[in-house]
Amino acid sequence: MTQETSARPASRLGRTLLPLGLLFLSVGVSVALFNPFLSLFLSTEVDAGPIKITIFLIVAPLGGVLASSIIGRFSDRRPIRRALLISGAAAGVFGTGVTAVVRDYWVLLALSVTAFAIAGSLFPQSFAYARQVLERDDPARAPMGISALRTVFSLAWVAGPPLGAFLLATGGFVWIYGTAALMYALAALVAVFWLDEVPARAHRASDDPADRPVDAGRWTLWLTAAAFTLLQTPLTLAVQALPLFIGTELQGDVGDAGLLLGLCAALEIPLMLGLGMLAVRVPLRRLLFAGAACGIAYYTVAATATGLGALVAGQALNAMFIAAVTGLGISYMQNMLPGHPGRATTLFTNGFPLGAMLAGPLFGLAQHFDYRLAYWLCTALCAAGLLLLIVVRNDRPTRHA
Incomplete structure (x- = not known):
């Protein structure tokens, strides 16, 4: 060529x-x-x-x-x-x-x-x-x-x-x-x-079955989607709790919360681009595992923080977590359903509104006890999501006719 x-x-x-x-x-x-x-x-x-x-x-x-x-x-x-x-x-x-x-x-x-x-x-x-x-x-x-x-x-x-x-x-x-x-x-x-209409991937009857796209099994898909829902729930819960946590526990104000959120957003963008380039050479699973581990580390830091400095320093971990889960999670789900990109992407993106709904009662629980509890709950959610991703593997795919 x-x-x-x-x-x-x-x-x-x-x-x-x-x-x-x-x-x-x-x-x-x-x-x-x-x-x-x-x-x-x-x-x-x-x-x-x-x-x-x-x-x-x-x-x-x-x-x-x-x-x-x-x-x-x-x-x-x-x-x-x-x-x-x-x-x-x-x-x-x-x-x-x-x-x-x-x-x-x-x-x-x-x-x-x-x-x-x-x-x-x-x-x-x-x-x-x-x-x-x-x-x-x-x-x-x-x-x-x-x-x-x-x-x-x-x-x-x-x-x-x-x-x-x-x-x-x-x-x-x-x-x-x-x-x-x-x-x-x-x-x-x-x-x-x-934009032009893009035809769906077609396969001829003469094609070698081994070359046809392979979809993951139903339970693998649902459990993986559940893992991403668990990992996306902290994205809402932590933001809801942040200004109140800073005000009641760290003697800060709402402006400090805004600065932290802005810093995290600024760090997310280059990290998403860097992870996207890295994904060409490194398996997505490893990058997702590393991102989820960063989430566990950040929310542990936040839950044990005694001052704003710890949260500022922790935003690098937080941005890495968000960049990996939201930036690479879509491709990960799409790889599991290569012949159905619409269904695969929807399975992933539905995790955010479902996670936001789950965050509501968890935030109420933190309000009742202690806003620091919200970050311990986020730590547990990240750990559960990472555990599901590790346990659930695409080992028994179902071939499309």
Whole structure:
């Protein structure tokens, strides 16, 4: 193969990943604009009480998990992933556009399990689309490409909340949700005019069965998904407890919590990129094990901290944990279902909302006893997730006919 012909896949890959990066950034910013202020929106603009807010915060993620699971299974059967990206972005435009002007609780609850639930499928479906493109053009670099695109979401969450706070102070929630609608519209335009439909991997009857993609067994998949749910639960629990823990135990304030979160986010981005490049040469399992071990180490440091200095120093471990689990976990699940990238990605991404729901009662437990308990619980969750990943191996795959 000549240098010119070998450069063609890389060139085509770059042309595809660029618009995908823009789509990822648009979707990430749109969610980062309104999601941090959802409870404030419900309590001040909608005048919802604690019970209604709790119901909303439980029903909305459940609706998203259900919608993403259905769409994930459907997306692998036909070459329609680009159409699903367009539909998800259009649903986001509708949901945020209506929310910008409507303040009726029941209408907004209905939107959360319809329009916003469908828009939530953009996250897994974007990664599934990226996986198909990477498998087609440069399979060896698939983990690196997925990690690079995952960093775009981190960048969106670095910029989104401060921008949302500025919009809230300037024009209120109308501006927040209106801007989010514009970002979803940009994502839809990128998908319409810049992305091509990628056909599902096809296999001829004459192919050697040994060369066909191999899926992990059902129990292996479910247990691995459970492991990632356990590992993602601390991402919510630790953030919920951080400002209160700093204020009550470490004599700090809310500003210190913000600085710690910003430091962690800044460290995550280069670590995600570095782990993605390292994954070309090192097995994903080893990198995930190392990342989970960093999580255990960080939450142990946090649980035993007597001052802010320990938490500042520990952010390198925290960022390594988050970068490994959220950056490489998607590729790990996709490798277990090579013929079903939509279902695989959804199995992983559903772990975050499920973990957020699990974090709620655990946070209540920490409130009742001691905020330091939240970090011991995070340590136990990371240890349990790591143990599951070690025990569960893809040793008995099921071949696709």
